[in-house]
Amino acid sequence: MTLRGSHPLVSGTTANAPLIAAMTGRTPSRRPVWFMRQAGRSLPEYRELRAGTDMIASCLDPAMASEITLQPVRRHDVDAGIFFSDIVVPLQLAGLDVTIKPGVGPVFGEPINTPEQVAALPRLDAAALNPIREAVRLTVAELGSTPLIGFAGAPFTLAAYMVEGKPSRDHLGPRRLMHADPETWAGLADWAADISGAFLKAQIEAGASAGQLFDSWGGSLSPADYRRYVLPSSTRALAPVKELGVPLVHFGVGTGELLADMNRAGNTVMGVDYRVPLDEAEARLGGGVPLQGNIDPALLGAGWDALREHTIDVLARGAAAPGHVVNLGHGVPPDADPEVLTRLVEFIHSVPVGADPRSFSALKEA
Amino acid sequence: MTLRGSHPLVSGTTANAPLIAAMTGRTPSRRPVWFMRQAGRSLPEYRELRAGTDMIASCLDPAMASEITLQPVRRHDVDAGIFFSDIVVPLQLAGLDVTIKPGVGPVFGEPINTPEQVAALPRLDAAALNPIREAVRLTVAELGSTPLIGFAGAPFTLAAYMVEGKPSRDHLGPRRLMHADPETWAGLADWAADISGAFLKAQIEAGASAGQLFDSWGGSLSPADYRRYVLPSSTRALAPVKELGVPLVHFGVGTGELLADMNRAGNTVMGVDYRVPLDEAEARLGGGVPLQGNIDPALLGAGWDALREHTIDVLARGAAAPGHVVNLGHGVPPDADPEVLTRLVEFIHSVPVGADPRSFSALKEA
Numbered sequence: 212m213t214l215r216g217s218h219p220l221v222s223g224t225t226a227n228a229p230l231i232a233a234m235t236g237r238t239p240s241r242r243p244v245w246f247m248r249q250a251g252r253s254l255p256e257y258r259e260l261r262a263g264t265d266m267i268a269s270c271l272d273p274a275m276a277s278e279i280t281l282q283p284v285r286r287h288d289v290d291a292g293i294f295f296s297d298i299v300v301p302l303q304l305a306g307l308d309v310t311i312k313p314g315v316g317p318v319f320g321e322p323i324n325t326p327e328q329v330a331a332l333p334r335l336d337a338a339a340l341n342p343i344r345e346a347v348r349l350t351v352a353e354l355g356s357t358p359l360i361g362f363a364g365a366p367f368t369l370a371a372y373m374v375e376g377k378p379s380r381d382h383l384g385p386r387r388l389m390h391a392d393p394e395t396w397a398g399l400a401d402w403a404a405d406i407s408g409a410f411l412k413a414q415i416e417a418g419a420s421a422g423q424l425f426d427s428w429g430g431s432l433s434p435a436d437y438r439r440y441v442l443p444s445s446t447r448a449l450a451p452v453k454e455l456g457v458p459l460v461h462f463g464v465g466t467g468e469l470l471a472d473m474n475r476a477g478n479t480v481m482g483v484d485y486r487v488p489l490d491e492a493e494a495r496l497g498g499g500v501p502l503q504g505n506i507d508p509a510l511l512g513a514g515w516d517a518l519r520e521h522t523i524d525v526l527a528r529g530a531a532a533p534g535h536v537v538n539l540g541h542g543v544p545p546d547a548d549p550e551v552l553t554r555l556v557e558f559i560h561s562v563p564v565g566a567d568p569r570s571f572s573a574l575k576e577a
Numbered sequence: 578m579t580l581r582g583s584h585p586l587v588s589g590t591t592a593n594a595p596l597i598a599a600m601t602g603r604t605p606s607r608r609p610v611w612f613m614r615q616a617g618r619s620l621p622e623y624r625e626l627r628a629g630t631d632m633i634a635s636c637l638d639p640a641m642a643s644e645i646t647l648q649p650v651r652r653h654d655v656d657a658g659i660f661f662s663d664i665v666v667p668l669q670l671a672g673l674d675v676t677i678k679p680g681v682g683p684v685f686g687e688p689i690n691t692p693e694q695v696a697a698l699p700r701l702d703a704a705a706l707n708p709i710r711e712a713v714r715l716t717v718a719e720l721g722s723t724p725l726i727g728f729a730g731a732p733f734t735l736a737a738y739m740v741e742g743k744p745s746r747d748h749l750g751p752r753r754l755m756h757a758d759p760e761t762w763a764g765l766a767d768w769a770a771d772i773s774g775a776f777l778k779a780q781i782e783a784g785a786s787a788g789q790l791f792d793s794w795g796g797s798l799s800p801a802d803y804r805r806y807v808l809p810s811s812t813r814a815l816a817p818v819k820e821l822g823v824p825l826v827h828f829g830v831g832t833g834e835l836l837a838d839m840n841r842a843g844n845t846v847m848g849v850d851y852r853v854p855l856d857e858a859e860a861r862l863g864g865g866v867p868l869q870g871n872i873d874p875a876l877l878g879a880g881w882d883a884l885r886e887h888t889i890d891v892l893a894r895g896a897a898a899p900g901h902v903v904n905l906g907h908g909v910p911p912d913a914d915p916e917v918l919t920r921l922v923e924f925i926h927s928v929p930v931g932a933d934p935r936s937f938s939a940l941k942e943a
Contacts, residue, residue, distance in 0.1 A: 390883040
């Protein structure tokens with residue numbers, strides 16, 4: 212299966228967008244920027260629209276999911292929409308008993324961690340993803356030449372929630388299981404990989420121009436455990452998407468020590484956490500990989516001067532990579548000021564492509 | 578101020594204990610092992626003793642704090658007691674409105690993050706630490722030749738709780754403050770450093786033979802932020818303790834990328850998180866530093882064979898350092914099986930000092 216001629220990337224609608232250019236190592240017409248979690252709680256129009264609607268229900272309402280995806284693109288003039296959904300949505304669509312508890316996160320009816328439970332995991336019916344496809348189609352039609360990024364949770368992160376039955380700090384449950392019963396772990400991780408791959412593939416086929424795999428909790432793993440117990444399933448998740456030929460980002464929080472291993476999963480772009488400077492990430496990856504990141508979200512609330520100085524540093528270090536998609540190094544905090552985000556986008560767009568951001572800064576300050 | 582002749586380390590009572598030998602680069606009579614959070618929720622005798630007593634109240638009851646400290650030493654035959662307390666105890670003793678909410682953590686009456694609040698922070702009255710001193714004296718008398726390790730929270734971790742007013746995942750509040758208002762941040766961090774230093778110093782002077790500074794949330798910082806905004810205050814915390822001449826451990830979770838910077842704070846031993854193999858930590862530190870760690874707590878629940886294999890690997894990698902204090906790479910999980918911990922201590926003690934743990938393993942399995 213490859214993309215059909217009507218797909219925005221194939222028809223050329225988004226092929227030369229700054230985001231796609233940077234992700235494929237070409238020179239973009241402006242510095243592309245978007246923000247993880249740009250669609251969501253930081254926006255008053257989001258809070259208004261979501262009022263009274265459960266999280267998963269809002270993800271499965273194509274018109275609402277589409278509108279929420281579009282809100283930050285309109286407001287901030289970012290260079291991509293990120294599809295509004297949640298990594299556990301495909302688990303719910305597969306029939307698992309999962310809800311998203313406000314202020315807590317995904318909560319399952321019961322933890323899923325025994326060999327019997329793993330063997331009995333349901334198959335995801337392809338038609339169950341139709342509300343997702345429909346939301347993507349609606350969104351892409353509105354976005355025009357601005358690319359939509361599809362996304363999915365990486366198998367480790369999905370399995371971590373399933374094994375614990377809820378969010379946890381140290382992810383001891385899944386990390387125990389992989390050592391205690393590697394076979395059950397592999398079964399669970401493969402199941403999650405197939406769900407994740409199908410979810411992401413559906414978004415791309417419906418019109419998203421790029422994809423991102425989020426391994427939110429991957430940073431809890433040692434490199435040895437990552438390589439042995441996690442990388443195979445993340446590779447499996449990306450395999451069916453990879454053959455579609457769109458740029459694929461791989462990102463996790465606190466994963467500085469895992470960058471080179473994560474980069475072997477089939478992605479074409481690496482997302483970098485705010486802790487690791489981009490030039491250092493470039494060195495760890497051995498060069499040649501477009502990078503996405505990594506403004507520290509804490510700086511959004513630290514005043515414009517500090518944010519501007521930090522952003523210039525991020526842009527300058529990002530120049531080491533063959534392509535740089537500007538983003539945060541973690542999601543937008545719920546209490547972020549949307550006006551700061553808009554101003555930040557404007558500033559990033561104002562730094563000419565190819566210019567040294569540091570000299571640009573000196574010019575402006577002179 | 579230096580240790581007086583009656584101190585266990587000076588009188589020789591603990592000077593040749595395996596823990597102190599390993600921490601000072603001498604050959605221990607057996608492989609020393611203790612566990613972070615060994616005194617606490619994993620033990621039924623702890624849960625029984627604590628029933629009905631608030632956390633901070635139990636820390637301030639010298640007989641109870643002492644008994645809780647001794648419980649795991651008796652049960653597991655570990656090579657050190659770790660003083661039972663909480664990093665926020667000295668904040669409460671200084672007069673801050675802080676409680677420890679079960680299942681949540683430290684909660685403050687109000688967040689402390691304005692210049693006015695920081696300027697008005699109270700001084701810690703030296704006499705307020707008397708219940709701590711008394712608990713240490715009672716404990717040391719019982720421990721005899723087994724050393725007691727004193728501890729304190731690092732200034733960043735203390736300040737993180739104060740700024741947020743409660744536990745948080747990403748520590749955005751303190752990380753914002755250091756950029757938004759470096760002066761207020763420095764005032765807060767210095768205040769926390771002085772409290773932390775006084776708390777640890779009181780424990781050492783009362784008879785603890787070593788100390789550990791816990792920077793639980795240090796792993797949320799980039800190396801640049803750590804060096805600029807955090808290392809100076811951690812150094813300030815350890816300075817008054819350093820002159821007492823006891824071994825000092827510095828530990829934080831997820832701090833693999835900060836090891837070399839953290840090691841400049843005045844400590845003499847580095848604690849290593851479970852994510853970084855000890856031989857890799859040794860290389861990052863440039864050699865010459867005794868290490869503590871770093872069995873993955875997840876392995877405690879993964880079955881004996883997996884735990885044993887992992888432990889042998891940790892012992893083998895630890896041989897690269899000039900001294901190795903065996904520990905977990907994070908705290909004992911509350912649901913850990915105490916019998917597994919006892920068996921683990923017995924196993925670690927059974928591996929002869931100087932022997933290659935991997936060949937020892939082959940022998941045992943032959």
